[in-house]
Amino acid sequence: MAIILNHVSHIYEEGTSMEAAALKDVSLAIPDGQFIGLIGHTGSGKSTLVQHLNGLMKPTSGNIFYNGADIHEEGYNKKELRSKVGLVFQYPEHQLFEIDVFSDVCFGPKNMGLDEKEVQLRAYAALKQVGLEDDYFYQSPFDLSGGQKRRVAIAGVLAMKPEVLILDEPTAGLDPKGRDEILDRIAALRKETGITVILVSHSMDDVAKYVDRIVVMNQGGVMYDDEPKKVFRYYKELEAVGLAAPQVTYIMHALKEKGYPVNTDAITIEEAKDEILKALGMKS
Amino acid sequence: MGIIETKKLIFEYIRRDEEGNVEGITRAVDQVDLDIKQGDFVAILGHNGSGKSTLAKHLNAILYPTEGTVWVDGKDTAKEEYLWDIRQNAGMVFQNPDNQIIGQVVEEDVGFGPENMGVPTKEIWERVEESLKAVGMYKYRKHSPNKLSGGQKQRVSIAGVIAMHPKCIILDEPTAMLDPNGRKEVIRAVRALNQVEGITVILITHYMEEIIHADRAIVMDQGHIAMQGSPREIFSQVERLKELRLDVPQVTLLAYELKKSGVSLPEGILTCEELIAALPV
Amino acid sequence: MLRDITLGQYYQTESVIHKLDPRVKLVATIVFIITLFLINNFIGYIIAAVFLACMVKLSKVPFRFMVKGMKSIVFLLMIAVVFNLFLTPGEPLFSFWRLTVTKEGLKLAVMMAIRLVFLIIGSSLMTLTTTPNNLTDGMEKLLSPLKRLHVPVHEVSMMMSIALRFIPILLEETDKIMKAQIARGADFESGNLIKKAKSLVPLLVPLFISAFRRANDLAMAMEARCYRGGEHRTKMKPLIYQKRDRAAYGVLFAYAAVCIYFGRIFTI
Numbered sequence: 001m002a003i004i005l006n007h008v009s010h011i012y013e014e015g016t017s018m019e020a021a022a023l024k025d026v027s028l029a030i031p032d033g034q035f036i037g038l039i040g041h042t043g044s045g046k047s048t049l050v051q052h053l054n055g056l057m058k059p060t061s062g063n064i065f066y067n068g069a070d071i072h073e074e075g076y077n078k079k080e081l082r083s084k085v086g087l088v089f090q091y092p093e094h095q096l097f098e099i100d101v102f103s104d105v106c107f108g109p110k111n112m113g114l115d116e117k118e119v120q121l122r123a124y125a126a127l128k129q130v131g132l133e134d135d136y137f138y139q140s141p142f143d144l145s146g147g148q149k150r151r152v153a154i155a156g157v158l159a160m161k162p163e164v165l166i167l168d169e170p171t172a173g174l175d176p177k178g179r180d181e182i183l184d185r186i187a188a189l190r191k192e193t194g195i196t197v198i199l200v201s202h203s204m205d206d207v208a209k210y211v212d213r214i215v216v217m218n219q220g221g222v223m224y225d226d227e228p229k230k231v232f233r234y235y236k237e238l239e240a241v242g243l244a245a246p247q248v249t250y251i252m253h254a255l256k257e258k259g260y261p262v263n264t265d266a267i268t269i270e271e272a273k274d275e276i277l278k279a280l281g282m283k284s
Numbered sequence: 285m286g287i288i289e290t291k292k293l294i295f296e297y298i299r300r301d302e303e304g305n306v307e308g309i310t311r312a313v314d315q316v317d318l319d320i321k322q323g324d325f326v327a328i329l330g331h332n333g334s335g336k337s338t339l340a341k342h343l344n345a346i347l348y349p350t351e352g353t354v355w356v357d358g359k360d361t362a363k364e365e366y367l368w369d370i371r372q373n374a375g376m377v378f379q380n381p382d383n384q385i386i387g388q389v390v391e392e393d394v395g396f397g398p399e400n401m402g403v404p405t406k407e408i409w410e411r412v413e414e415s416l417k418a419v420g421m422y423k424y425r426k427h428s429p430n431k432l433s434g435g436q437k438q439r440v441s442i443a444g445v446i447a448m449h450p451k452c453i454i455l456d457e458p459t460a461m462l463d464p465n466g467r468k469e470v471i472r473a474v475r476a477l478n479q480v481e482g483i484t485v486i487l488i489t490h491y492m493e494e495i496i497h498a499d500r501a502i503v504m505d506q507g508h509i510a511m512q513g514s515p516r517e518i519f520s521q522v523e524r525l526k527e528l529r530l531d532v533p534q535v536t537l538l539a540y541e542l543k544k545s546g547v548s549l550p551e552g553i554l555t556c557e558e559l560i561a562a563l564p565v
Numbered sequence: 566m567l568r569d570i571t572l573g574q575y576y577q578t579e580s581v582i583h584k585l586d587p588r589v590k591l592v593a594t595i596v597f598i599i600t601l602f603l604i605n606n607f608i609g610y611i612i613a614a615v616f617l618a619c620m621v622k623l624s625k626v627p628f629r630f631m632v633k634g635m636k637s638i639v640f641l642l643m644i645a646v647v648f649n650l651f652l653t654p655g656e657p658l659f660s661f662w663r664l665t666v667t668k669e670g671l672k673l674a675v676m677m678a679i680r681l682v683f684l685i686i687g688s689s690l691m692t693l694t695t696t697p698n699n700l701t702d703g704m705e706k707l708l709s710p711l712k713r714l715h716v717p718v719h720e721v722s723m724m725m726s727i728a729l730r731f732i733p734i735l736l737e738e739t740d741k742i743m744k745a746q747i748a749r750g751a752d753f754e755s756g757n758l759i760k761k762a763k764s765l766v767p768l769l770v771p772l773f774i775s776a777f778r779r780a781n782d783l784a785m786a787m788e789a790r791c792y793r794g795g796e797h798r799t800k801m802k803p804l805i806y807q808k809r810d811r812a813a814y815g816v817l818f819a820y821a822a823v824c825i826y827f828g829r830i831f832t833i
Binding site: 071280 | 434463492531535541559564
């Protein structure tokens, strides 16, 4: 078990009239190597939750354990934790600051106190992992396109060789192709390295085909936590809280209602196609 | 002549090195001809860097053509005497909701445009009220914009534009930074403006679901118009859209895949209902 | 939450003072401060105290909010008192070590303390009862005669109100960038001064870039909405003096006259 959250709550301005709960009694276990989609609309507490996972925010009650150790125990090495639990913020390209791409990616490993050679090896490997061509390495990060900047920023976190990678809305503002490129990269990376990935998103469509497990957040609490097809069975409840299941789920349910013998658990286009062809008595 | 027309519009960015020498020229908009009728809802699509935003900025005289001409309501945007007329007639909503709200109170922000135009005080209040009501934000009129959600902020921005009584409103990726709820709110408000108030809408986006209700869709690539037609016509060309770094709604893609496997379906299905109705029993 | 910070600590409530035209409040604050420095006896201070107490009562702002503002000047207040107390020559009252307290020094120190405390309460009364936006409007209108001397009054007040709108946004952004860099192992706390200053680069560079990007966007949005400076502009909320504002001016000048008359003629 990599990360365990035990009854974690975070309340702003506790004891005043402004009191507002950002997290309410969240308990979660995140095992090594899982690919998790953390879904919720703006203000559901998902961004607050991920900032607890690397110790940037401290719960007002409850405990967080990383590999068995309480991260808020006295003497716990937070800096090391942050290199192990890499967090890529929303619009991460806004944090780039160095004169060239390569030095920017070196920032993380350098802060870890690694020697010069190791720092450079890691930066190089990370830039390769996000698929940035060598031509761009010594350009100013500000001259790159939006999608490239985002990949550089992700490399900046990967260069610390985290065991857990958390990405907060990594596709926000990208065009459809750019979105697919980033998500495919992350999926490939996870396959190669076995890294634990937590993908924060407000779009079910984006995560449905990649993740093993979906955690749905609503009003600071966990609403559903299960494998995607089981979560999407609650598509009506999800809609009530302003989230939508993938379009495919709606189609499959509508078809079922009309009497087609289809399995409503299909979530990708591919699965839906096979189900419909089967129902129509045709072979795919 | 339509409300907006462009003829052989070309726009070039000149890149310079540190000493100011010309390093190269990028043609962001290349030979674009547009003719948009009063009351139309036109969607302009394209991947990031396809030139769609640069094109949009020509439509209310923020940028001027390098070559070619743009007319707004019959007025050439390159002529300085028409500048304020054009900006009033073609209102613009931008991508980032935080960076276009000037007022510290919602109603004051909506009043900003009319104030600049020299509208009398009493009429400003009337316009602010009607605009905020049109986008469903009237009850937030005394709020600070900082405390609104992204979708609400964008609706305030839209109200700020319609308070200027434009004939046409250009929305430059108004939903790119919003969550699904915010996107829906904004698109609903935009459609209402088009249908109820009859304002011409030019919506720039890369979310395909948002263009289903448009009268016409234009797809941009490398500065020029790559595809043009009704949303249905556009969506029937799945392969071509993929080449242009775009995608189609899941339901369209599913219908396309089924058709490829031999199911007989019409071209360019846009909604779940259409697909279900069209499937053979 | 950083977005909730309001500059100038406006206190929302309904009161006569809140409703007054911001120009009245600006002028009143200035007049009040002038009277404080013209008075040289305690009767004057009593009059000023009564006047101030009435205004605070009328404003319906809890007194503790005024005191809050005082915390930041406690240090300044102490210095002023100490210097006046020990460094004023005159008739010695008592002395210890090398320091002597004089009668004149004691009087000056007490006066200085009263002046500073009243000044702070008076000006926080203004900021507590006037929204920053209203205040900039008031300043613009009040200073508008300076336009003839080519002072860019409208532009300055527009800049102030934009700054007020963007301060919370930039504060939030600072917080976000800081967290993002901490997540990459940055350390903003330890080390000596030079190291600390250096550690700010990863925070300041992105912050400046973002601020310039926002400025650029905002300028474009303003132009798109026909902004072309103060000329030809009308106001949605024009400042027009009401009856209560004229009455307030009357009360203000009556106070000033009484205060200066008694405050300068009688001596103790």
